[in-house]
Amino acid sequence: MTTTDQTPVASPAYRPSGAKRVQLWLANHFAILSAILVLLYLFLPVAYTFAFSFNDHGKTNIVWQGFTWKHWQDPCRVAGACESLVTSLQVGAISTVVATVLGTLMALAMVRYRFRGKAASNVLIFVPMATPEIVMGAALLTIFVQGFANVGISLGFTTIVFAHIMFCLSFVVVTVKARIQSLDPRIEEAAQDLYASPAQTFWKVTFPLILPGILGAAMLAFSLSFDDFIITNFVSGNESTFPKFVYVASRRGIPAEANVIGFSMFVLAVLLVVGAQVVSSLRASRYKE
Amino acid sequence: MAGFKEARGDLQLESVTKTFGDFTAVDGIDLTVPRGSFFALLGPSGCGKTTTLRMVAGLEQPTAGRVMIGDTDLTGSRPYERPVNTVFQSYALFPHLTIRDNVAFGPKRRKDKDASTRTDDALELVQMTQFAGRKPHQLSGGQQQRVALARALVNHPEVLLLDEPLGALDLKLRREMQVELKRIQTEVGLTFIHVTHDQEEAMTMADTVAVMNKGHIEQLGPPAHLYDLPRTRFVANFLGQANTGVGAIEGTDGEHLVADVFGTKVKISRARSQVHDGEVLFGVRPEKVTVSRQQPQGVGNDVKGVVRDVSFLGVATSYLVDMPSGATWSCYEQNLDVEPIDLRPGDEVWLTWNPGHAFGVPVEEA
Amino acid sequence: MSSLAQVSQVAGDPAVHPTAPAPETEKRSWTAYLLLLPGVLWLGVFFILPLVQLAAVSLQSRFPGFPGYYYRDLNFENYLSALTDYAPHFARSFLYAGLATFLAFVVAYPLAYAMAFKAGRWRNLMMICVVAPFFTSFILRTFAWSQILADEGPVAAVLNFLHLLPGGHIINTPVAVVAGLTYNFLPFMVLPIYASLERADPRVIEAGGDLYANGFTTFRTVTLPMSMPGVLAGTLLTFIPAAGDFVNMELLGPQRGKMVGNVINDQFLAVPGGYPVAAALSFTLMAAILAMVFLYVRRFGTDELV
Numbered sequence: 026m027t028t029t030d031q032t033p034v035a036s037p038a039y040r041p042s043g044a045k046r047v048q049l050w051l052a053n054h055f056a057i058l059s060a061i062l063v064l065l066y067l068f069l070p071v072a073y074t075f076a077f078s079f080n081d082h083g084k085t086n087i088v089w090q091g092f093t094w095k096h097w098q099d100p101c102r103v104a105g106a107c108e109s110l111v112t113s114l115q116v117g118a119i120s121t122v123v124a125t126v127l128g129t130l131m132a133l134a135m136v137r138y139r140f141r142g143k144a145a146s147n148v149l150i151f152v153p154m155a156t157p158e159i160v161m162g163a164a165l166l167t168i169f170v171q172g173f174a175n176v177g178i179s180l181g182f183t184t185i186v187f188a189h190i191m192f193c194l195s196f197v198v199v200t201v202k203a204r205i206q207s208l209d210p211r212i213e214e215a216a217q218d219l220y221a222s223p224a225q226t227f228w229k230v231t232f233p234l235i236l237p238g239i240l241g242a243a244m245l246a247f248s249l250s251f252d253d254f255i256i257t258n259f260v261s262g263n264e265s266t267f268p269k270f271v272y273v274a275s276r277r278g279i280p281a282e283a284n285v286i287g288f289s290m291f292v293l294a295v296l297l298v299v300g301a302q303v304v305s306s307l308r309a310s311r312y313k314e
Numbered sequence: 315m316a317g318f319k320e321a322r323g324d325l326q327l328e329s330v331t332k333t334f335g336d337f338t339a340v341d342g343i344d345l346t347v348p349r350g351s352f353f354a355l356l357g358p359s360g361c362g363k364t365t366t367l368r369m370v371a372g373l374e375q376p377t378a379g380r381v382m383i384g385d386t387d388l389t390g391s392r393p394y395e396r397p398v399n400t401v402f403q404s405y406a407l408f409p410h411l412t413i414r415d416n417v418a419f420g421p422k423r424r425k426d427k428d429a430s431t432r433t434d435d436a437l438e439l440v441q442m443t444q445f446a447g448r449k450p451h452q453l454s455g456g457q458q459q460r461v462a463l464a465r466a467l468v469n470h471p472e473v474l475l476l477d478e479p480l481g482a483l484d485l486k487l488r489r490e491m492q493v494e495l496k497r498i499q500t501e502v503g504l505t506f507i508h509v510t511h512d513q514e515e516a517m518t519m520a521d522t523v524a525v526m527n528k529g530h531i532e533q534l535g536p537p538a539h540l541y542d543l544p545r546t547r548f549v550a551n552f553l554g555q556a557n558t559g560v561g562a563i564e565g566t567d568g569e570h571l572v573a574d575v576f577g578t579k580v581k582i583s584r585a586r587s588q589v590h591d592g593e594v595l596f597g598v599r600p601e602k603v604t605v606s607r608q609q610p611q612g613v614g615n616d617v618k619g620v621v622r623d624v625s626f627l628g629v630a631t632s633y634l635v636d637m638p639s640g641a642t643w644s645c646y647e648q649n650l651d652v653e654p655i656d657l658r659p660g661d662e663v664w665l666t667w668n669p670g671h672a673f674g675v676p677v678e679e680a
Numbered sequence: 681m682s683s684l685a686q687v688s689q690v691a692g693d694p695a696v697h698p699t700a701p702a703p704e705t706e707k708r709s710w711t712a713y714l715l716l717l718p719g720v721l722w723l724g725v726f727f728i729l730p731l732v733q734l735a736a737v738s739l740q741s742r743f744p745g746f747p748g749y750y751y752r753d754l755n756f757e758n759y760l761s762a763l764t765d766y767a768p769h770f771a772r773s774f775l776y777a778g779l780a781t782f783l784a785f786v787v788a789y790p791l792a793y794a795m796a797f798k799a800g801r802w803r804n805l806m807m808i809c810v811v812a813p814f815f816t817s818f819i820l821r822t823f824a825w826s827q828i829l830a831d832e833g834p835v836a837a838v839l840n841f842l843h844l845l846p847g848g849h850i851i852n853t854p855v856a857v858v859a860g861l862t863y864n865f866l867p868f869m870v871l872p873i874y875a876s877l878e879r880a881d882p883r884v885i886e887a888g889g890d891l892y893a894n895g896f897t898t899f900r901t902v903t904l905p906m907s908m909p910g911v912l913a914g915t916l917l918t919f920i921p922a923a924g925d926f927v928n929m930e931l932l933g934p935q936r937g938k939m940v941g942n943v944i945n946d947q948f949l950a951v952p953g954g955y956p957v958a959a960a961l962s963f964t965l966m967a968a969i970l971a972m973v974f975l976y977v978r979r980f981g982t983d984e985l986v
Binding site: 055056057059060063064066067068069070071073074077087088127128130131133134135137138139140146149150152153155156157158159160161163164165166167168171172187188190191194195198248252254255258259267268271272275279283284287288290291293294295298299302 | 709711712713715716718719720722723726727728729730731733734737787788790791793794795797798799804806808809810811812813814815816817818819820821822823824825826827828830832863866916920921923924925926927931941944945948949955958959962963965966969970973
């Protein structure tokens with residue numbers, strides 16, 4: 026840092042020209058300006074979805090034709106819209122719970138134990154994330170149709186849940202694993218040192234500390250499941266989830282009611298996330314003087 | 315609580331060994347720590363001191379040997395079954411619990427009826443009562459340190475282990491906490507075992523210091539003894555500064571051994587040397603060496619050198635002197651005289667010391 | 681992908697230790713197998729077993745005269761057909777996915793950089809903004825793009841007004857497909873890059889600025905290499921789903937000149953007797969992608985991935 030002793034001498038005399046100053050300002054704010062542009066780009070389709078939920082459209086909802094509240098007044102008016110939403114929520118809830126429990130157990134085993142076959146388990150957890158959804162969907166379709174159908178499990182709600190748990194599992198393991206790895210092992214040793222049995226150490230110390238990671242994994246799993254279309258399309262048979270309903274409808278024109286439901290889910294999710302953030306920052310500041 | 319061992323008495327390690335694969339971290343240590351004493355395990359990083367501590371805590375199990383408190387064998391028992399508590403390096407406070415809940419953690423696990431009052435007393439002892447409702451991350455390093463101490467002390471363990479407890483604090487705070495720890499130890503009267511690599515910290519606080527190196531205890535005793543009469547080369551160099559030279563023992567002169575060091579005859583008190591024939595590494599502490607312009611009369615033990623550097627330190631003046639052997643010696647002279655000897659780099663000086671202050675240790679590193 | 685996982689955690693949590701833990705805490709026990717068993721069984725039954733079945737199907741032959749019926753065989757002609765008849769589809773898939781990945785990188789990097797170094801207390805809000813659009817259905821957003829890019833929509837209107845649109849259309853062209861792919865997988869690029877930049881020490885970048893002075897040189901020699909693990913994770917997380925996608929092509933793309941995902945989808949769900957060739961196509965796609973991942977893993981180590 027040889028520059029420090031020279032700066033005081035140089036700075037008062039140096040005044041860049043106007044054009045140069047604009048250039049400097051742009052250079053300094055380039056990252057933040059482009060970030061704002063990218064965020065606007067990310068929100069553009071959401072804004073479109075929102076705007077066209079008020080479109081008084083005819084057969085197709087592509088061109089703006091006039092304002093109406095009617096889609097918001099009864100989004101369930103369109104056959105299948107709300108039924109598919111309920112299915113999606115049910116599938117999401119069940120898959121999230123099962124995948125989170127199984128994934129957390131696996132993550133604990135992967136971080137806390139040494140065992141034969143650990144490298145193989147690592148690969149088994151990783152490969153589903155590196156496999157295109159269409160391949161997983163195709164593979165599941167063949168086994169469900171050619172194998173599971175023989176034992177009385179046909180394509181439908183059950184097979185959707187089976188598939189969703191599978192593709193959520195790896196993401197849960199990776200998320201929870203990162204959280205466990207970042208824990209200071211001395212904190213658990215301290216609990217044992219203070220007379221906590223292994224079970225007490227887990228429930229009083231380890232579990233509360235990895236809980237944010239588990240909740241994050243659960244949120245990730247739910248959003249993956251709720252938004253999945255490609256795999257679901259293969260394994261759902263006659264059952265319809267919300268993304269499938271929208272996709273099928275898109276052939277004839279998506280009704281604005283779908284926009285209402287989609288945008289409401291967006292608002293709900295954002296409120297949940299922001300709410301969680303606010304609660305945690307309130308909790309953190311409560312003890313401050 | 316099932317399996318809990320209510321042991322009372324001195325802590326004893328009997329030929330305790332711990333190996334990790336091919337690496338021997340602790341190599342057959344025998345040690346007795348009297349009940350109620352402040353004991354320091356001192357050594358460089360990797361010397362096995364923390365592993366020793368963890369075996370006492372039950373966080374590691376020895377590969378061989380026994381860990382006892384009084385007559386109770388604790389070997390093989392789990393950390394939560396031992397009347398031993400630890401103040402961890404970097405404290406390891408529970409981040410999700412308040413300070414009060416951190417301190418109350420131990421008593422609650424033991425279903426102590428007085429958990430609440432004991433927690434209050436412990437917080438009082440470390441002067442943290444007003445912070446009881448906070449979370450650990452809202453405290454400074456020094457405050458976290460006090461909480462970690464209270465969290466261990468509240469259980470009235472038979473032995474309290476401190477793993478580099480002051481390592482994360484700045485110098486001033488460390489000094490304060492040294493005094494504070496000593497006060498608390500005297501007040502509660504428990505056995506404290508303090509692991510540190512800071513020789514000054516060990517010497518200020520402990521009644522007894524054990525210097526460890528490469529899995530062995532090199533020497534054990536009160537700090538003053540270790541400093542005054544080290545028994546190995548490692549201890550001589552690790553604890554304070556030592557001016558050393560290698561010599562060959564040629565004979566005896568009454569109570570003294572006479573050694574030849576680069577042509578100069580040097581006397582070492584026979585009782586203060588670990589070797590009595592062959593090669594010896596003799597040493598003398600800097601403050602025991604006198605610097606003068608003229609050759610002192612009649613004392614013997616004098617060597618001529620050339621001043622390399624002089625630093626005035628206020629209470630003392632420190633000299634670095636190049637010796638004929640090629641070594642550089644360091645000497646402290648207290649500034650008692652109104653007119654100090656005005657030495658400059660390049661001047662020739664005579665160094666001399668009382669043979670009773672020198673020590674002799676084996677040349678080979680243990 | 682550990683970087684992706686770390687993003688989902690609350691920043692600044694005191695329980696989280698950035699440095700590697702000192703003591704060895706791993707235990708060796710049967711408990712590990714008990715913990716792993718349910719998850720491994722699940723992956724075995726619903727991932728490995730289906731792939732084995734898919735492999736078997738990819739080698740089956742059609743029963744002559746009975747569309748939709750197959751017999752067990754070792755018919756490698758399915759693969760030959762997959763590679764020759766559908767080579768253009770593979771090429772398009774990898775080309776469009778590659779373009780989308782590159783564009784996503786270009787768009788994502790400044791955003792990730794701003795989040796890591798410039799956002800300050802707005803960081804969490806920006807994170808929510810990156811993830812939030814993805815709570816509206818993937819299909820709805822893609823459909824919104826079909827409106828935005830439609831001939832009657834704003835983009836085509838502006839470009840036509842400026843005479844910058846030679847063909848007159850964006851919708852139903854490969855450009856629209858690449859645009860849709862870029863948009864849909866953008867967060868998978870942003871989050872890992874952000875995670876690796878966030879772990880980097882800004883002082884190192886300042887030191888880079890001090891040594892090289894020029895902003896672009898600092899970026900190229902210091903910032904970019906530090907974020908490389910994130911960039912590569914992001915690249916994979918974008919490329920893999922983009923290469924296998926068919927929805928963007930279906931909603932935004934032309935009638936002819938589809939991607940391999942569309943072929944697999946149609947062969948399985950719309951063409952009677954299409955299973956074996958579709959299975960062979962799936963396997964080829966998976967093999968190509970896994971080969972890429974394998975090279976990546978060999979180059980940068982598994983720890984970065986899982």
